[in-house]
Amino acid sequence: MQIYLPIAEMSVNAFLLLGLGGMVGILSGMFGVGGGFLMTPLLFFIGIPPAVAVATEANQIVASSFSGVLAHFKRKTVDFKMGTVLLVGGLIGAYLGIQLFNHLRSLGQVDLLVKLSYVVFLGIIGSLMFVESLNAIRRAKKTGTAAKRKKHNWIHNLPLKMKFRASGLYISVIPPFVIGIFVGVLAAIMGVGGGFVMVPAMIYLIGMPTKVVIGTSLFQIIFVTAFTTMMHATTNFTVDIVLAVLLLVGGVIGAQIGTRIGVKMKAEQLRILLAILVLAVCGKLALDLLLQPGELYSLGNSGGH
């Protein structure tokens, strides 16, 4: 069934979008990742203009994060104070990101910015995950030697310290603030929640306890992506609600199925699969940039959409 997207101004197969949403939803449920970093490039591949894909995906992430954070509210695993510091940074970062996005859009370079960011981040994350899960499998075979984390580092010597009760931390607000800014920029230009950067940063850099990490990052993501959605909707007019609804219907159902599959499968093998998938998407995007395109010319609307 073809459906006409009012903002993207193109006709696409509704079942294809539901299927994509469902597939990415299953993966995000299985691995506990947001899925924005897979969905946005997939939207490029089916021909959605990158500007529309990024803005619409931000809107969809609001839905999936909200769905996820409710469970964490109930279990009281959200550090609101830490979340607020991350959020203030995130809003500033998102604002800066949107400015950069709009500037490059006017220069006709936004596709390049978005695709390059994806190649870099998917490349880094994919390789790290791949190595990490290979090591985990090796460790599991040897048994015993669990890696230990260093507790004290330069981060603990920074000024402006604050107490974060829910996390049991007394640290400077600078690191979470800076992490927030960084994630905000990513949300604005890549259409991702940024959980894949924030979660490791919270664990390894800030030293937050694992049980509050996911809830707190979801809390931050909701507001940052909501802000990003509003910014894109009011400055670029690129949020396609019909596209968002189709993706999120598939996404929420997929996520619930994925969670159940995830419980039954071995974590290390799953992670390797995800790593390979991330690297494949990265490779496809990189090839598009590296190989000579079939059509060297492209058309752009002048004077807005």
Added chain:
Amino acid sequence: MFRFVLLFLLAALPLKAEEIVADLSQSSVGISATFDGSNILIFGAISRDAPAPTSEPLQVIISVAGPSKPVTVRLKEKKVGIWVNSDSVLIDEAPSFYSVATTAPLIEILTDDEDRFHKVSIDRAINSMSAQIQSSGHARDFVEALIRIRTDNGLYQVHEGAVELMSDTLFRTSIDLPSNLTAGEYTARILITRDQRVVDMFETKLDIQKVGIERWLYNLAHDNAVYYGLMSLFIAIAAGWLASAVFSYFRP
């Protein structure tokens, strides 16, 4: 009804030796949520107050043009190993859609002068004056790229020989409107030529608009962007809440 009256009036006016009387199968096309392309039938007759001249055969050219807008055409170049947009040319005006159907190859039925004056061929329908002044020489490549890309997308079409002409009087053709159509006021135009000269011209409007929810959403997104953004967020949050509520109900 009004259009029919007009048609009879036009037919009754003996201004030229040969005159076009024509209509479209529909005067408007709605882009709805399930819009998947459409096609439009253009038909008519040639009314004469004297027997048809027998010297040169009559030819018919039918075109449908979308609203003209400026377009930026960008060229990719390899820089530091990757292909990036570098050069760009602004083309003053190019129709968003252009389809031309004829009874014979355009070159044989229209002189270059007439083509330039009436802007019949795709090339002439695109106004790239300032682009040619801006960039010396290679503006031509950019115009050709524009035509090539839009032709590949089904937005620019040339159908030579697709107009059926019966007994030098009745003619008709059907023009495909692809699914990636942009809304706006389209113009359908019929030209008849003899000896490569335009004998008569007929023009009518074709209104292509988004309808229903498509129209409402598009207008809201552009005219009331804040409300549209808030509505998108509301839908997202409601969907997120609903999903979590439904699944936690089913979960033991």
